[in-house]
Amino acid sequence: MSIQSPALSPFHLAFPVHDLAAARQFYGEVLGCAEGRSSDHWIDFDFFGHQIVAHLSDKAEAAQPISNAVDGHEVPVPHFGVVLSMEEWQAMADRLTAMKLAFVIEPYIRFKGQPGEQGTLFFRDPSGNAIEMKGFADRSSLFAT
Known part of the structure; x- marks a missing residue:
């Protein structure tokens, strides 16, 4: 069963970071996310209309990266991310490439010419949290099989 709302509801994600100043610089300056509320232990960011919260934790670096x-x-x-239009994705890919961001997976197009064609790229924030950005020319194909 799939529950769909007429308007997309923003998600909320809280995640650990080992350095709030580095998180503020990365999410604010590198990704261009507006900052919301904050304290000495956490920072809210507007992640493309979604609320993400970086929580200071001395255990943030303890997780061993895994992959599939x-x-x-x-x-x-694990990873989290956002689905953008193809134009927005390409602009972000160009921006991150120009900043010489180290990609885990460099920007490329998956499923070219097939249902679900998408641009994708992966990188890590300064605390090692993995982030994926996807771009779709046709967002209605997000769940295409």
Whole structure:
């Protein structure tokens, strides 16, 4: 069963970071996310209309990165991200490439010419949290099989 709302509801994600100043710089300046409320222990960010919260934790670096093989790439698990239009995705891919961000998986097009064609790229924030950005020319194909 799939529950769909007429308007997309923003999600909320809280995740650990080992350095709030580095998180503020990365999410604010590198990704361009507006900052919301904050304290000495957490920062809210507007992540493309969704609320993400970076929580300071001395255990943030303890997790060992794992991955899963997908299309010949080692996709980091867990990860979170956002689905953009193809134009927005390409602009972000160009921006991150120009900033010389280290990609886990460099920007490329999956399922080219097939249902669900999408741009994808993966990178990590300064605390090692994996992030994926996808771009769709046709968002109605998000769940295409």
